[in-house]
Amino acid sequence: MSTLGSFIWSIADQLRGPYRPNQYGNVILPLTILRRLDCILEPDLETVRELAATYSSPGRCKLEVNKATGRPFYNTSNYSFANLLEDADGLADNLADYIDQWSPDVDVFEYFDFKKEILALEKAGLLRQVITSFKAVDLHPDVVSNADMGDAFEFIIRKFNEAANETSGDHYTPRDAIRLLVDLLLAEKDADLTEAGIVRTLYDPTAGTGGMLALAEEHLLGQNPDAKLSLYGQEYNPQSYAICKSDLLAKGHDASNIAFGNTLTDDAFKDRQFDFCMSNPPYGVDWKQYAKAITEERASAGPYGRFAPGLPSTSDGQMLFLLHLVHKMREPEDGGGRVGIVMNGSPLFNGAAESGPSNIRKYLLEEDLVEAIVALPTNMFFNTGIATYIWILDNIKHPDRQGLVQLIDGTSFWTKMRKNLGAKNRELSEEDRDNVLRLYADFTDADPDYSKVLRNDEFGYWTIAVERPLHDDTGMPVVDRKGKPKPDPKKRDTENVAFTFGGSSAGAAGKIEVIQAYFDAEVKPHVPDAWIDWAKVKTGYEIPFTRHFYKYVPPRPLAEIDADLEKQVAKILDLLREVEQ
Structure with missing residues (x-):
């Protein structure tokens, strides 16, 4: 406080x-x-x-x-x-x-x-x-x-x-979470950032009161007092905008770099790209009222527009900000750019194959932009106790990281607060942040309880339609004019086939062989008359974070459970006797 x-x-x-x-x-x-x-x-x-x-x-x-x-x-x-x-x-x-x-x-x-x-x-x-x-x-x-x-x-x-009985989530990201985000965002470039007289740009499209911009500047100047960091931001809440702009004025920054307005419908820095981009966009916010403008922009901008890879559900706009930040990264030939963004769990897995969210993940992974994803402890934010994740993106990854994504489970690195602040009762101490940064820097599977390094194609899968024949009243298959059996829509099933099924490392190129191998091993033995409708095969991508860190906990022995139940029954009987007396 x-x-x-x-x-x-x-x-x-x-x-x-x-x-x-x-x-x-x-x-x-x-x-x-x-x-x-x-x-x-x-x-x-x-x-x-x-x-x-x-x-x-x-x-x-x-x-x-x-x-x-x-x-x-x-x-x-x-x-x-x-x-x-x-x-x-x-x-x-x-x-x-x-x-x-x-x-x-x-x-x-x-x-x-x-x-x-x-x-x-x-x-x-x-x-x-x-x-x-x-x-x-x-x-x-x-x-x-x-x-x-x-x-x-x-x-x-x-x-x-x-x-006012409102939430501060749109305005305030806890400083401990920002510090970890900044540490990760600048970690890969730390050596470059110590050069004398360097000039870098940092952008936050959901600037709030400017906390992220301020801490990023503090981090950089702590490493290199001679560095020049130009700060840019946009904010749609009038009061937060005013505070952010006045804060930058007080520090001597160019206040025209802070713009008022809705980033999704009116990008104030349309023709600019940045060395570093960071954001904590609002979670689960409906963007239905902006859908017409965003859809029209996507159609008119074509394949190079900021929303070209896909659109998420109108009930949650997080991934729109993610795409916006990707569009704002400095081009690789100009030195490249990095992105740090905090989101909840839904962008990892929401949407079926070839839906908007899945296509966004497909684009990010196939373009090799996702460097690391870190799971934060729950109860980190003031207005929600849900799971949150930091995504780090880079369009010129270090050679050792190319084609790979590092998943870091940081959920156990937290310190209990002496006093709760809303839903926040946990914080990241300096030691907690150091533990996450160590895992990031080590970049290995040597500590699989906390860090996994996976190939980009390990997040891909195909959704296949498995058909079975339609039977007539006599039990015979119904066929079309060409003598092929007609499918029974009621018996149609879908299966998800991982790109890596059977140990394949061919990625999307292994489509025919891997799907056929899966079908022959997992479907045909159980339903011999089934077949694949190849015209309905869809490609999807998801990042099942929790599955990769799942730890099986065997159930307790029945005798132990029975003993506990008997104790509870005895307590209840004792209480009933007291009432009767």
Whole structure:
């Protein structure tokens, strides 16, 4: 729990009465952002005002301010937290003026509709009291680090959503999970990332409050303080977008790299690709309302469009984000790109052969893009206890990994939290993350309880239709004009045949031989009159993660079970006797 977040949230107690708890965030979040930017600007306030008076063009003013202070934003108002309270009667108007005079890229307050809140606070007689409280909080980066500020924002959002009886899942990914994702995403490139003066780009299409972007930057700069990491992101939730953008502004990044809008229907970085891409998209979110736009885009973009490999069910859009990220990877000839994405279990196996999800997996595996998949412990996220997985993709895999996928079972690497946070009662300690990273780096089957390395074709299968003849009233097979038996639809059966059946390593090329061998061994001996309808054969791909790590646990001996039952019966009888007495 963030101490700073708790302190800032305590200011909300002043809002009781005129505001309901689920409305507190409308005041607290924008004022926290305003005070953060105010504290950053305060040491150079006079310099900035002089430059603003000299250069009327916003572009030129921004350039000169950046040269003088190293910051990409400014404010031309005569007001700040330092003097807002001096004019008691004009506080509301002066605060509105302060908000209006930020440089054009500081558009974050528009997304809170904060001027309306200023009037509401003034009407309730609370404005002066709240501004006084925020003035007392020093949020300069020298006092409150960027990491602590991020924790505070996410704490406030979680509290705000709890009060509104909503989920924080769309906004907040636990920091421990992000750290593992970042470690894995950057692991294969760690050697390259230590070079002096390197420039890399990182993109998150579901940026939320910017937690993933912030921790990735922290990781890279921890390795190489001279590195330059350009951060890009898009976010559709107005408040999360405002927090993310203000966080990047505070760190000196180009705020125009953070876009507002729905990534699936309006890609703000259509013509850009990136060195690293990462995301924790919402799970199980219905995209029916966007289906028309996405389907039309797929049809018009052709085989090179971002959704060309297939479309998942409209009840779950996770795999749309997965395809989007693949489309955003820098081309191999330009240095290649890597993707890290957190998803639940359904993208591993949902959909039958030749369905949208299966075709997406087919594309990813046949193009040799999937490098590793890591199963996380359950109860890791605030709003769900379901199983989650980190997928790592790379379009220029290390030679040792080409044609292979590593599955890592990290479900047992967790540390119990002292206090539950929603559904989250487990976290990944540094030791837990190190255990997963060690397995990733070792890249062997030497520890099969935790790591499996499989060929891409081991996830492929064919679904075959097994037909049996239709019989007439006399029990004779019904035949067509050519004398071939007609199939009985009621007796039709389907079988899934693994590419690797019989030890085959031919992959998709072994289709005829492997299917026939399966049929001869597994079907024909039991139903001699059956045959394969080759026209109905379909190709599918699935990643049965849990099956690869399944451990058989034999049932207890009957005598032991009987003994336990007798004990329970004895207890029940004793309780009944007590009642009778």
